[in-house]
Amino acid sequence: xxxxxxxxxxxxxxxxxxxxxxxxxxxxxxxxxxxxxxxxxxxxxxxxxxxxxxxxxxxxxxxxxxxxxxxxxxxxxxxxxxxxxxxxxxxxxxxxxxxxxxxxxxxxxxxxxxxxxxxxxxxxxxxxxxxxxxxxxxxxxxxxxxxxxxxxxxxxxxxxxxxxxxxxxxxxxxxxxxxxxxxxxxxxxxxxxxxxxxxxxxxxxxxxxxxxxxxxxxxxxxxxxxxxxxxxxxxxxxxxxxxxxxxxxxxxxxxxxxxxxxxxxxxxxxxxxxxxxxxxxxxxxxxxxxxxxxxxxxxxxxxxxxxxxxxxxxxxxxxxxxxxxxxxxxxxxxxxxxxxxxxxxxxxxxxxxxxxxxxxxxxxxxxxxxxxxxxxxxxxxxxxxxxxxxxxxxxxxxxxxxxxxxxxxxxxxxxxxxxxxxxxxxxxxxxxxxxxxxxxxxxxxxxxxxxxxxxxxxxxxxxxxxxxxxxxxxxxxxxxxxxxxxxxxxxxxxxxxxxxxxxxxxxxxxxxxxxxxxxxxxxxxxxxxxxxxxxxxxxxxxxxxxxxxxxxxxxxxxxxxxxxxxxxxxxxxxxxxxxxxxxxxxxxxxxxxxxxxxxxxxxxxxxxxxxxxxxxxxxxxxxxxxxxxxxxxxxxxxxxxxxxxxxxxxxxxxxxxxxxxxxxxxxxxxxxxxxxxxxxxxxxxxxxxxxxxxxxxxxxxxxxxxxxxxxxxxxxxxxxxxxxxxxxxxxxxxxxxxxxxxxxxxxxxxxxxxxx
Numbered sequence: 078x079x080x081x082x083x084x085x086x087x088x089x090x091x092x093x094x095x096x097x098x099x100x101x102x103x104x105x106x107x108x109x110x111x112x113x114x115x116x117x118x119x120x121x122x123x124x125x126x127x128x129x130x131x132x133x134x135x136x137x138x139x140x141x142x143x144x145x146x147x148x149x150x151x152x153x154x155x156x157x158x159x160x161x162x163x164x165x166x167x168x169x170x171x172x173x174x175x176x177x178x179x180x181x182x183x184x185x186x187x188x189x190x191x192x193x194x195x196x197x198x199x200x201x202x203x204x205x206x207x208x209x210x211x212x213x214x215x216x217x218x219x220x221x222x223x224x225x226x227x228x229x230x231x232x233x234x235x236x237x238x239x240x241x242x243x244x245x246x247x248x249x250x251x252x253x254x255x256x257x258x259x260x261x262x263x264x265x266x267x268x269x270x271x272x273x274x275x276x277x278x279x280x281x282x283x284x285x286x287x288x289x290x291x292x293x294x295x296x297x298x299x300x301x302x303x304x305x306x307x308x309x310x311x312x313x314x315x316x317x318x319x320x321x322x323x324x325x326x327x328x329x330x331x332x333x334x335x336x337x338x339x340x341x342x343x344x345x346x347x348x349x350x351x352x353x354x355x356x357x358x359x360x361x362x363x364x365x366x367x368x369x370x371x372x373x374x375x376x377x378x379x380x381x382x383x384x385x386x387x388x389x390x391x392x393x394x395x396x397x398x399x400x401x402x403x404x405x406x407x408x409x410x411x412x413x414x415x416x417x418x419x420x421x422x423x424x425x426x427x428x429x430x431x432x433x434x435x436x437x438x439x440x441x442x443x444x445x446x447x448x449x450x451x452x453x454x455x456x457x458x459x460x461x462x463x464x465x466x467x468x469x470x471x472x473x474x475x476x477x478x479x480x481x482x483x484x485x486x487x488x489x490x491x492x493x494x495x496x497x498x499x500x501x502x503x504x505x506x507x508x509x510x511x512x513x514x515x516x517x518x519x520x521x522x523x524x525x526x527x528x529x530x531x532x533x534x535x536x537x538x539x540x541x542x543x544x545x546x547x548x549x550x551x552x553x554x555x556x557x558x559x560x561x562x563x564x565x566x567x568x569x570x571x572x573x574x575x576x577x578x579x580x581x582x583x584x585x586x587x588x589x590x591x592x593x594x595x596x597x598x599x600x601x602x603x604x605x606x607x608x609x610x611x612x613x614x615x616x617x618x619x620x621x622x623x624x625x626x627x628x629x630x631x632x633x634x635x636x637x638x639x640x641x642x643x644x645x646x647x648x649x650x651x652x653x654x655x656x657x658x659x660x661x662x663x664x665x666x667x668x669x670x671x672x673x674x675x676x677x678x679x680x681x682x683x684x685x686x687x688x689x690x691x692x693x694x695x696x697x698x699x700x701x702x703x704x705x706x707x708x709x710x711x712x713x714x715x716x717x718x719x720x721x722x723x724x725x726x727x728x729x730x731x732x733x734x735x736x737x738x739x740x741x742x743x744x745x746x747x748x749x750x751x752x753x754x755x756x757x758x759x760x761x762x763x764x765x766x767x768x769x770x771x772x773x774x775x776x777x778x779x780x781x782x783x784x785x786x787x788x789x790x791x792x793x794x795x796x797x798x799x800x801x802x803x804x805x806x807x808x809x810x811x812x813x814x815x816x817x818x819x820x821x822x823x824x825x826x827x828x829x830x831x832x833x
Contacts, residue, residue: 101142102140102167103137104139104167105135105137107134108120108171110174113311114130114134114310115174117151119150141163143163146158146161147159147170151174155174185202185204186304187300190489190500193538196574196623198538199565200288200576201617207279209221212801212803216343217271222235224753226683227285229755230270232814232815233268234249235301238298238703239677239707239730239731240641240643242729243815244590248266250299251299255443256304256399259483260273260463261295262467263465263479264477264510264518264587271364273303274381276347276360277360282302283299283300283301288300289583293544294558297583298641305358305383305399306349307356307385308356308357312348312351312833313350314347315346315348315830316831317346317828318343319342320827322339322824323338323822325822327811328420330418331418334371341366341826342364345362346362355386357382360379360381363378364376370422370423372408372410372423374408378403378404379403381400381402392453393451395449400443403442406437407436410433412769416775417771437469441468445461445463446462447461455490459486459487462483462484463481463483464483465480465481465483475595477511477513477515479512480508483505484505485502488501499529500530503524504524504525506523510588525544525545528541537568538565539563543560544559544560544561546560550591558612560580562580572622576617578617583610583611586647591608592604592606596661600662602649603654612643613646617640620636628689629690631687632687633683635684637681638679639681643674647670649668650667650668650719652666674711675709677708681702683700684698693742693744694743697741699737700738701737703735705730708725731756733782735753737751747790752785755783756782761816765816765817779813784810785812788803789802797831798831799830800828801826801827802828803827805821806822809823
């Protein structure tokens with residue numbers, strides 16, 4: 078009897094198991110963006126039935142038969158929701174996800190050191206895509222970011238919303254990063270724009286406003302984070318070659334090259350591929366530029382290599398190294414000969430005994446090893462480091478060798494159920510310089526930081542963080558700076574986002590600002606060992622509205638008001654600093670000093686539109702306007718006497734700026750137009766008007782502001798090959814940035830892009 082009952086139970090169990098198995102279906106497929114596979118995408122129907130795609134974008138779910146709703150979610154892509162009816166043993170469903178960038182949105186990392194939708198961050202941000210640089214054949218990132226609303230670059234110094242003026246070769250209030258690590262030289266803390274590997278660019282992220290809590294010194298006016306890319310599932314090769322000529326200037330009398338032709342040619346190369354668990358990216362760049370200023374030629378070559386290994390036995394663990402090397406030969410001058418026939422000629426002409434032209438040779442390289450671990454439960458750990466060397470040689474006995482050693486450990490925990498992300502880390506950074514300009518100098522930095530980001534009710538993002546940093550020069554007492562930030566972003570409606578933020582910032586003086594002693598023509602720059610750090614804060618309120626009108630029109634509007642205040646702002650100021658009887662100009666010259674307290678109020682507006690007119694006709698239109706009112710908080714008429722205006726307005730700023738763009742794609746043809754406007758630079762150092770020939774007269778004749786346009790016409794010959802004709806400064810407008818630096822006349826370029 079017992080045996081019969083036991084047999085019956087086993088039979089019933091087997092029948093139930095067989096029935097249950099018969100009522101499930103294996104759902105599998107691949108997730109792509111239409112071209113590349115997408116790893117790490119969450120595919121699910123509910124909390125119990127969820128999985129993630131592997132390194133090749135594949136997923137697998139076992140689901141009950143019948144109706145099911147499959148979701149696919151990933152930051153940076155529109156969510157996919159699909160209702161299916163499951164029957165049979167297997168069901169194939171390949172998913173194609175749409176990048177949010179096609180909906181005038183982007184995903185950014187820099188705001189919180191983790192991925193967020195651009196419209197959900199608590200600060201004002203902009204992004205630059207690789208196509209924007211290719212479109213106008215920009216030689217460096219410097220020229221590309223000048224088309225971003227609220228940003229200008231004066232002779233290499235980035236200025237966001239008026240937070241910086243101009244101090245040649247020293248200091249930056251905007252921190253430039255490559256893959257989240259500083260890429261400022263150890264001596265002058267300035268940006269080597271041409272060194273950034275634009276051929277291996279995934280995205281540039283720009284934070285407007287103080288960001289010292291996460292990024293430390295030099296981030297008090299904002300951050301420009303250059304993010305490089307890694308290999309995708311399929312090999313990718315990009316090759317760009319361009320050749321151009323400088324047109325005759327609008328004033329023929331300043332065309333020093335006569336009937337000759339001044340040319341520029343260059344090329345970029347990029348290749349990325351996976352081989353097993355290895356990722357490889359190799360890039361290269363060269364430029365031969367005969368220049369439009371006499372003697373300012375440039376020859377440079379750059380090569381870079383990114384290697385990453387993804388460990389098989391430890392899922393989520395990877396390690397690698399990024400390498401970049403560049404060598405450059407060229408000429409450079411700061412002061413023109415005069416404003417008439419010598420606007421493109423160095424002061425003193427080209428005679429070896431009188432010229433102010435400097436012939437230089439530079440070598441730069443960085444080595445960046447890293448280890449990254451990304452766990453399944455939202456935990457990640459990163460160790461990143463950088464060794465960055467710059468070696469400068471020239472014919473004016475101003476050689477400099479500078480090394481920067483940077484190391485950072487970052488830990489992060491994301492708690493999905495609480496919509497909470499906690500980020501923390503520590504940084505050690507040392508700088509060393511041996512130079513004829515500064516002597517032998519060393520700096521030491523160490524810092525700890527933490528930030529918490531929390532989302533409430535699915536619509537309110539709160540962010541708060543702080544940093545404690547210590548800095549010192551060798552043999553000097555250390556300076557310590559605690560800073561804090563907080564921000565909020567509220568989604569009022571489906572596509573209406575209001576943000577508010579306040580953040581503190583600081584900047585320690587650079588070696589150049591503290592110790593430099595040099596001479597440019599008759600003007601002497603003196604050292605100042607007593608100069609100290611500057612501090613400040615930025616507050617902002619903004620609103621971003623995404624919208625669509627039917628299926629053909631989509632866009633966004635963004636508006637913000639902001640205030641920045643700086644205490645003990647650092648600038649090079651003119652005065653009597655040298656020996657009255659033995660130094661040139663009776664000891665008059667420039668020295669880095671703490672000029673006092675400043676305040677910058679402003680507002681900014683942006684608009685972007687995408688219009689699908691016809692099946693093969695698309696139009697993109699947009700632009701942005703920035704207004705600033707930069708003043709001394711403790712205005713002193715005596716200090717104002719060193720400038721060209723008597724009223725309260727900081728030097729080397731533009732009160733009004735506008736950036737605009739328009740693009741039309743029709744079949745294989747495309748047309749793009751960029752424009753930028755800077756109002757007249759009202760206030761500069763009065764000494765330039767008095768000492769440099771022609772400055773005063775030139776500024777009086779060019780006091781209406783400047784509109785500059787760039788244009789591109791492209792034709793897609795095949796799916797892989799595109800040819801373009803590009804015009805920079807389309808209408809050949811003559812304009813000047815900083816004093817005595819007349820910018821380039823119109824240039825015509827022919828460019829070919831090959832993408833495989």
